[in-house]
Amino acid sequence: MMTPNTVALRPAIKTEPIPAHIVEEIETFEAEAQRVLGGDLSTDIFKPFRLQYGIYGQRQPGVQMVRIKIPFGGLTANQLRQVADLADQYATGVGHVTTRQDIQLHFVELKHVPEMMRLMASVGLTTREACANTVRNVTACHLAGVCQGEVFDVTPYAKTVAYHLLRNPLNQSLPRKFKIALSGCRQDCALTPIHDIGLLAAKRADGTIGFRMVAGGGLGSTPRMAQVLREFTPMDELLPTIEAVIKVFDTLGNRKNRNKARMKFVIEKLGFDEFKRRWEAAYAAMGYAVPTHEPIKLLDYADAPPLMMPTKAGVLSNGHGNGSGDGAVSLNGQVSAFQAWRRTNVVPQRQAGFVTAAIKLPMGDLTGDQMWVVADLAERYSNGNIRTTINQNMVIRWIPEGRLEEFYQELMQHSLGDPGAELVEDIIACPGTDTCGLGITSSKGMARALAEVFPAGQVPEDLRDVSVKISGCHNSCAQHHIATIGLHGVGKRLGEHTAPHYELHLGGHVDGTPKIGQLAVKLPAKSVPAAVRHLVDVYRRDRKAGESLQSFIARVGKNILKDELIPYTIVPPYEQDSTYYYDWEGEAEFVLEDLGPGECAGGALEMIDDRMLEADQELYQAKLLVEKHQYALSVNKSYRAVLAAAKGLLVTEGLDPATDAETFQEFDQRLACKGIVPVTYKNLGAQVGDLGSKDATAEAATEKMAFAKRFLAVCRAATEQMGKDLKLAQVKEEALPTAAPAAVPASPVPVAAAQAPVYDLRGVACPMNYVKTKLKLEMMDNGEQLEVWLDAGEPIRNVPMSLRNDGHKILDEGPLEPEAKHFKILVEKVEG
Numbered sequence: 001m002m003t004p005n006t007v008a009l010r011p012a013i014k015t016e017p018i019p020a021h022i023v024e025e026i027e028t029f030e031a032e033a034q035r036v037l038g039g040d041l042s043t044d045i046f047k048p049f050r051l052q053y054g055i056y057g058q059r060q061p062g063v064q065m066v067r068i069k070i071p072f073g074g075l076t077a078n079q080l081r082q083v084a085d086l087a088d089q090y091a092t093g094v095g096h097v098t099t100r101q102d103i104q105l106h107f108v109e110l111k112h113v114p115e116m117m118r119l120m121a122s123v124g125l126t127t128r129e130a131c132a133n134t135v136r137n138v139t140a141c142h143l144a145g146v147c148q149g150e151v152f153d154v155t156p157y158a159k160t161v162a163y164h165l166l167r168n169p170l171n172q173s174l175p176r177k178f179k180i181a182l183s184g185c186r187q188d189c190a191l192t193p194i195h196d197i198g199l200l201a202a203k204r205a206d207g208t209i210g211f212r213m214v215a216g217g218g219l220g221s222t223p224r225m226a227q228v229l230r231e232f233t234p235m236d237e238l239l240p241t242i243e244a245v246i247k248v249f250d251t252l253g254n255r256k257n258r259n260k261a262r263m264k265f266v267i268e269k270l271g272f273d274e275f276k277r278r279w280e281a282a283y284a285a286m287g288y289a290v291p292t293h294e295p296i297k298l299l300d301y302a303d304a305p306p307l308m309m310p311t312k313a314g315v316l317s318n319g320h321g322n323g324s325g326d327g328a329v330s331l332n333g334q335v336s337a338f339q340a341w342r343r344t345n346v347v348p349q350r351q352a353g354f355v356t357a358a359i360k361l362p363m364g365d366l367t368g369d370q371m372w373v374v375a376d377l378a379e380r381y382s383n384g385n386i387r388t389t390i391n392q393n394m395v396i397r398w399i400p401e402g403r404l405e406e407f408y409q410e411l412m413q414h415s416l417g418d419p420g421a422e423l424v425e426d427i428i429a430c431p432g433t434d435t436c437g438l439g440i441t442s443s444k445g446m447a448r449a450l451a452e453v454f455p456a457g458q459v460p461e462d463l464r465d466v467s468v469k470i471s472g473c474h475n476s477c478a479q480h481h482i483a484t485i486g487l488h489g490v491g492k493r494l495g496e497h498t499a500p501h502y503e504l505h506l507g508g509h510v511d512g513t514p515k516i517g518q519l520a521v522k523l524p525a526k527s528v529p530a531a532v533r534h535l536v537d538v539y540r541r542d543r544k545a546g547e548s549l550q551s552f553i554a555r556v557g558k559n560i561l562k563d564e565l566i567p568y569t570i571v572p573p574y575e576q577d578s579t580y581y582y583d584w585e586g587e588a589e590f591v592l593e594d595l596g597p598g599e600c601a602g603g604a605l606e607m608i609d610d611r612m613l614e615a616d617q618e619l620y621q622a623k624l625l626v627e628k629h630q631y632a633l634s635v636n637k638s639y640r641a642v643l644a645a646a647k648g649l650l651v652t653e654g655l656d657p658a659t660d661a662e663t664f665q666e667f668d669q670r671l672a673c674k675g676i677v678p679v680t681y682k683n684l685g686a687q688v689g690d691l692g693s694k695d696a697t698a699e700a701a702t703e704k705m706a707f708a709k710r711f712l713a714v715c716r717a718a719t720e721q722m723g724k725d726l727k728l729a730q731v732k733e734e735a736l737p738t739a740a741p742a743a744v745p746a747s748p749v750p751v752a753a754a755q756a757p758v759y760d761l762r763g764v765a766c767p768m769n770y771v772k773t774k775l776k777l778e779m780m781d782n783g784e785q786l787e788v789w790l791d792a793g794e795p796i797r798n799v800p801m802s803l804r805n806d807g808h809k810i811l812d813e814g815p816l817e818p819e820a821k822h823f824k825i826l827v828e829k830v831e832g
Contacts, residue, residue: 010372013081015122022121024628025128029053030114032624037111039806042774048617049624052134052172054127055113058106059437066091066105066116067130071162072140072155072182073101073388074301077375080386082123084371086116095371097364099428099479100137100179101388102130106435129166133174133261135246138162140182141189142387142395145303146349146356150184151201152209156298157238158182163299164239169632169696170246173618173640175253176261178246179218182211190390193217193225193514194482196263197245202232210234215245216267216275219476223516224264227272229279235296240288247282248275254658255643305351306383306398338408340457341419346404349397355404356397358421359411360456363429363444364392366416373414381407391422419457424466427451428479432472432489433583439472440592441489441500441525445584446470449529453536463536466549467509470502482508484550485532486517489525491592497574500525500583500590506535506561507553520558521565526580531568538564607656608719611648615641615712622705631701635689638701638708642688645715649676652719652728661685676728677714684711756785762822766794770802773827777808782831789816789824796823803827 018026032049035041047057056065068083075083083103087095090112091105098104108116120126130137140158144150161180165171171178181190182199192198192214199211211233217226233241249263252270267275345358359374366374374394378386382398389395399407411417420426427450430436432443447470454468469483473490480486486505491498501522508517523531536549538561543552553561571580583590622637643660646667650657653670657663664685672682681687688707718728759776761769773788780786790796800810803825812826 011081011376013085013123014078016124018118018121022126023118025630026114026117026121028624028628029117033110033114042778044613045617045620045778048132049621051132052129052621053117054130054132055110056131057437058435059433059439060107060435062109063107064110064113065435066108066113066127067098068103068105068120068125068127069130069137070101070103070125070388071138072144072158073142073390074155074159075386075388076123077378077384077386079123079125080371080375080378082119082125084368084375086119087371088368090116093368094365095368096431097361097366097388097392097394099390099392099430099477101139101142101390102137103388104431106431126166129171133176133178135165135168135171135174135178135180138165138180138182139190139390141184142389143189143347143356143397144182144184146347146351146354146397147185148348148350149187150350151203152184154182154184154199154201155303156301157199157211157235157296159299159301160296161239161242165242165246167633169636170243170250172633172636174246174250175255176258176263178249178263180242188510191479191482191510193510194219194223194479195226196249197242198226199233199238204232208234211238213241215279216264216272218262218264219479219481220262221259221474221476222264223476223481224268225514225516227267229276236294237288238296240283240286244279244283244286244288247286248278251282251661252278252659255647255660255663256656256658260658302383303385303397304383305354306381306400337412337417337419337457338405341408341417342404344419344423344457345421348401351398353401354398355401356395357399357404357407358389359394359396359416360418360421360426361393362418363427363447366394370414370416373410373416377407377410389422391426391428393421393426420459423459424463424468424484425451425454425456425459427454428467428469428483430471430477432470436472438475439489440491441472441502442583442585443470443472443478443487443489445586446487446489446502446525446528449584450532453529453533462540463549468532480505480508481516482510482514483517484508484553485535487528490522491590492522492524492571494571495574497581498590498592499571499581500586502528504528504531504565506558507550509550518558521562521569523565523568524571524580525583527568531565534564534568535561607651608648611644611651612712612716612719615644615648615708615715618644619705619708619712622701622708626698626701626705629698631696631698634701635696635704638704639688641708642684642711645712646671646684649715649718649728671728675730676718681711681714756787756826758787758789760789761795762789762791764791764795766798769795770799773799773803774806777803777827777829780829782829784829785811786827786829787824788827789822792821792823796825800825 032041032046036043036046054067054069056067058065083095087093087105090108092107096104117127129135138158138161140154141147144155145153179195180197181192181195183190183192184201188200192200194217196215196218198214198217202212203209213230213233214226215229216224218224230241249266252266253263254260254265345360347356349356374386378384378396381403382396385397387395408417427447429443429447432441433439434442434444450468466484468485469478469480471478471480471488474488480488484507486508487502490501490503492501501524503522504520505517506520507515509515539549539552574581581589618637618641622634622641625634625637643663646663647657649671650666655666657666667684668682671677672684759773761772764772769790776786790799800813804810807830809828809830810825811828814824816822816824
């Protein structure tokens with residue numbers, strides 16, 4: 001434990017001036033965050049902007065999760081100290097390493113986020129594009145550069161790819177998230193087959209190095225393994241090849257259904273041969289048809305050996321001594337704790353005399369104090385570099401072998417010396433219901449329960465190659481589909497109660513021929529440890545000589561194993577044993593009602609509202625970006641605003657196109673040609689263009705934004721008088737108001753004459769009914785009126801009062817029907 005004196009002795013964090021464009025970027029975020037905190041901007045409008053900056057909302061209201069992007073998992077000791085300081089000062093004092101090698105800080109107040117961004121930027125870290133529909137963190141094997149079996153060190157290529165795509169206009173509004181990984185050897189530690197783009201180091205017979213590129217992998221509710229796009233990608237073609245794949249995904253990705261939006265579904269729809277043809281066409285269209293054959297310009301990454309060089313005798317040239325050997329056996333003949341740790345956590349490097357040591361972090365968590373310790377050890381025993389791993393640990397490389405036991409003893413003093421890193425007892429778990437708004441079950445609680453089945457340092461050799469991964473929902477953030485034993489949380493209603501369950505997937509892996517684990521059975525959470533223990537017992541009872549659990553599962557098959565596990569699926573009635581209806585470590589009965597709203601809008605009118613809201617969100621960001629001179633990104637957002645508004649109108653035709661091209665084609669044929677919108681909007685796709693380029697000018701961005709603004713006004717006008725028949729009114733652009741909104745009339749318009757639009761929020765609970773009303777009013781002009789239908793009870797008590805507090809006028813309030821189960825209010829918007 002750290003004492004005040006220890007804290008006083010901590011080294012100062014070294015900072016550098018923040019580049020001007022990043023200062024401006026952070027100031028933009030800060031200004032919008034202040035508007036949200038001041039009540040001038042709704043959280044719904046702010047959400048996509050916030051996500052672009054790597055800031056997630058948590059399931060707990062009022063706090064954020066800050067995701068720090070760590071390309072290829074590479075950190076310096078100085079950077080880790082800054083993260084530790086941020087965790088202690090602004091979060092919970094704990095950091096969480098993710099399966100994408102990021103570090104997350106939880107329970108952060110929005111008001112603190114801009115200052116955290118500045119402090120991160122001052123040491124070269126960012127949260128930018130760690131979330132949202134962007135290229136997420138580029139991952140790589142944590143042993144890259146020191147692995148004995150690697151073809152070459154992929155580190156500089158991973159860094160170059162990551163920073164080439166960071167803030168790239170091509171990467172700002174993809175249909176869904178996009179993931180890239182690089183591995184340096186056939187063991188494929190970075191798991192390239194489950195990525196949108198996977199790059200595996202390769203070497204031709206003549207010694208030329210490049211990458212075997214696969215595309216279209218992904219997990220989630222519909223897992224898919226990637227397929228080979230290029231057997232060999234020369235280095236000078238690496239970045240263009242990646243850009244062309246992203247371009248195809250951006251053009252053809254499904255923007256209609258978020259659950260079908262990943263690139264794997266594009267490939268599934270087209271077929272891989274056609275996808276490859278589209279990629280080749282995009283490659284040529286983007287100007288890469290004739291490669292330049294210029295060498296790739298790699299970003300530097302300093303990872304030289306430390307100054308303490310080992311000698312043949314194991315004595316170090318810097319005078320530190322060589323520790324006490326490997327500590328193989330204690331006086332009583334038993335394997336020592338150090339040797340047990342060394343056997344599981346230490347890997348010899350290809351550089352003679354050096355080793356890499358893994359620091360096991362239970363479910364990826366470590367405290368701020370522990371981060372300071374790791375940073376200090378990295379500088380004293382190595383070259384000051386640290387890497388996070390996709391299995392939620394940290395490693396320090398370049399440790400002289402003669403100092404290893406001394407290093408271990410220091411780890412032990414700070415509860416960082418657990419054995420079993422990256423092995424079966426090192427169970428992978430996402431945050432689950434601890435913080436995630438999508439989490440269904442407590443995956444961390446389940447991991448702690450399974451620790452009794454796989455105790456650290458005590459797991460027999462026959463389970464050495466087994467992996468256990470637990471996700472709190474089907475999204476597979478813990479990658480349960482590729483585990484030997486994979487679990488993901490679900491709920492199951494039994495009578496009037498709901499019990500937490502896990503779906504058990506068996507036999508997944510990526511080494512050799514990659515395979516998605518097969519769903520075997522659905523188990524109540526309480527029974528999972530006993531079921532897994534029985535599975536291991538069955539394996540030991542029925543296996544063949546030398547057969548691994550992975551091979552056993554493949555040979556026996558899921559049906560036989562399912563039969564073995566059926567007794568563990570039984571859930572007694574609530575009255576008989578209520579503990580089955582509580583999650584692991586849960587203090588209250590398990591429920592699903594606190595989950596966030598799903599994807600379904602629930603009706604055509606609301607679908608139109610959703611599309612128009614999306615258009616407003618995109619146009620809002622376009623305006624911010626052009627003000628901050630980020631013209632290429634602004635052009636992208638204006639394009640997306642036009643696209644969203646066009647899709648809103650196409651709902652009236654019973655259409656919800658999946659791709660950009662389909663949207664523009666259908667809009668032209670069904671709406672522009674019918675005169676619903678002015679003739680100036682024919683060939684809409686050709687007029688709006690696509691993403692623009694990195695060289696977009698201020699004039700081009702302003703012109704594109706003005707076009708989008710006019711088009712949105714046309715679309716709103718077309719839907720203003722639309723009734724339940726969904727018939728659009730024809731709009732003449734010259735009839736649209738061009739001046740500022742009219743002032744509030746001196747005398748109120750009679751209710752009967754106002755013909756205020758109706759917003760039906762019956763069945764919408766607090767506070768979402770208020771948020772939806774507030775958002776609706778934000779899109780209206782000063783003095784306009786809105787009739788809102790609300791449920792009895794809290795809705796009719798709370799919503800009018802909150803709107804009055806916002807400064808709006810409540811002109812009328814009363815029952816909607818004689819039974820008074822529902823009420824209506826008439827609101828007049830008043831500008832703040």
